[in-house]
Amino acid sequence: MESNCKLYAYFHLFLLFFTSLAQAADPQTDSLLTLKSLLTDNSNTLQDWSLNSNTKPVPSCSWSGILCNQNSTSVISINLSSKSLSGTFPATLLTAFTDLLELNISDNSFSGSLPQEIFNLTTLRSLDISLNNFSGPFPNGASSLKSLTILNALSNSFTGSLPTDLPLLESLKVLNLAGSYFTGSIPAQYGSFKSLEFLHLDQMNDVIRAEQQKDVYSFGELVLEILSNGKLRDAGRLVHNKPKDVLLREVYAENENVVEQEVKRVVEVALLCISSNHSDRPSMEDALRFLSESHSSRIK
Numbered sequence: 001m002e003s004n005c006k007l008y009a010y011f012h013l014f015l016l017f018f019t020s021l022a023q024a025a026d027p028q029t030d031s032l033l034t035l036k037s038l039l040t041d042n043s044n045t046l047q048d049w050s051l052n053s054n055t056k057p058v059p060s061c062s063w064s065g066i067l068c069n070q071n072s073t074s075v076i077s078i079n080l081s082s083k084s085l086s087g088t089f090p091a092t093l094l095t096a097f098t099d100l101l102e103l104n105i106s107d108n109s110f111s112g113s114l115p116q117e118i119f120n121l122t123t124l125r126s127l128d129i130s131l132n133n134f135s136g137p138f139p140n141g142a143s144s145l146k147s148l149t150i151l152n153a154l155s156n157s158f159t160g161s162l163p164t165d166l167p168l169l170e171s172l173k174v175l176n177l178a179g180s181y182f183t184g185s186i187p188a189q190y191g192s193f194k195s196l197e198f199l200h201l202d203q204m205n206d207v208i209r210a211e212q213q214k215d216v217y218s219f220g221e222l223v224l225e226i227l228s229n230g231k232l233r234d235a236g237r238l239v240h241n242k243p244k245d246v247l248l249r250e251v252y253a254e255n256e257n258v259v260e261q262e263v264k265r266v267v268e269v270a271l272l273c274i275s276s277n278h279s280d281r282p283s284m285e286d287a288l289r290f291l292s293e294s295h296s297s298r299i300k
């Protein structure tokens with residue numbers, strides 16, 4: 001009876017060993033199988049991700065979207081782009097990929113938050129999560145991706161402020177964070193990217209406009225300084241203390257021989273340029289157009 005029990009136990013152990021042997025591929029292949037089981041793959045695009053394909057030593061090296069190193073011992077690229085996949089993206093599973101250079105999950109329907117663990121893939125050179133629906137804040141920790149040269153997150157649903165730690169990525173050449181719902185201004189740190197060649201942010205237009213309006217401000221001050229023969233320096237500050245017509249009188253006093261109407265027009269454009277409310281200031285282009293219009297009306 002006792003030996004029967006023993007035999008039974010051995011048999012169990014054997015079964016356990018056998019089944020685990022059958023399932024256990026290498027850790028990377030295992031991770032991909034688990035990944036597949038957690039993703040929603042309605043179009044069955046990961047059909048060939050199975051242990052039937054018997055490539056040794058890493059079966060997953062022959063699977064679609066997977067690229068291994070030369071001797072097929074380690075996965076270096078995972079390309080799941082445009083595979084109609086959805087669900088959340090279980091980045092915690094990817095710790096087995098210690099040699100991964102590229103991760104591309106672009107153009108799927110991944111949703112939920114972007115797991116911070118995606119930044120544990122410290123060997124990555126390119127990360128493309130564009131054209132999905134990741135939401136919530138963009139996680140902190142991207143600065144651990146020391147070799148990253150491309151980060152494309154175009155067209156998701158991120159909210160909150162733009163991540164401030166990206167400028168620590170000294171190799172980053174391409175950064176695209178446009179097409180989400182980031183709020184606030186561009187972090188001051190974004191002035192310190194080391195290698196950046198391409199930057200796309202929605203706030204970009206605001207910055208360019210602000211820059212133009214900053215230029216137009218100095219331009220307005222300069223025009224008033226010239227018109228007043230140097231009496232009105234720093235007119236932007238003065239205009240807050242003196243009523244507009246007092247300022248105008250100072251300018252007109254210096255321009256007695258010129259038709260008042262013409263000077264008035266130029267002064268008005270200059271005053272618009274130094275408006276304290278940024279959104280009232282014209283672009284440089286518009287300021288020059290206003291001035292040339294007043295110039296041509298003088299020729300008439």
Ligand SMILES: *[C@@H]1O[C@H](CO)[C@@H](O)[C@H](O)[C@H]1NC(C)=O
Pocket residue numbers: 069070071072073
């Ligand atoms: C496999 O190739 C890589 C380079 O692609 C090399 O670094 C590694 O040592 C090789 N491993 C084996 C087991 O041959």
Ligand SMILES: *[C@@H]1O[C@H](CO)[C@@H](O)[C@H](O)[C@H]1NC(C)=O
Pocket residue numbers: 079080081082083
């Ligand atoms: C990645 O996958 C997409 C779609 O399956 C394919 O069109 C593209 O060529 C692949 N890219 C690479 C670098 O293999």
Ligand SMILES: *[C@@H]1O[C@H](CO)[C@@H](O)[C@H](O)[C@H]1NC(C)=O
Pocket residue numbers: 092095117120
């Ligand atoms: C990711 O890295 C962080 C910090 O290095 C570590 O604390 C965490 O355990 C890692 N997560 C995974 C899933 O390996």
Ligand SMILES: *[C@@H]1O[C@H](CO)[C@@H](O)[C@H](O)[C@H]1NC(C)=O
Pocket residue numbers: 081082104106126127128150152
């Ligand atoms: C990701 O895959 C898409 C589609 O295959 C491709 O257009 C894109 O260039 C890839 N991204 C990167 C960073 O290689």
Ligand SMILES: *[C@@H]1O[C@H](CO)[C@@H](O)[C@H](O)[C@H]1NC(C)=O
Pocket residue numbers: 111112133135157
């Ligand atoms: C994207 O995610 C947001 C937030 O979870 C959700 O409100 C929105 O409906 C989603 N958009 C699509 C196209 O699935």
Ligand SMILES: *[C@@H]1O[C@H](CO)[C@@H](O)[C@H](O)[C@H]1NC(C)=O
Pocket residue numbers: 277278279280
């Ligand atoms: C600035 O001007 C804009 C448009 O003319 C207006 O909507 C806004 O309220 C003004 N802001 C201030 C602080 O006056």
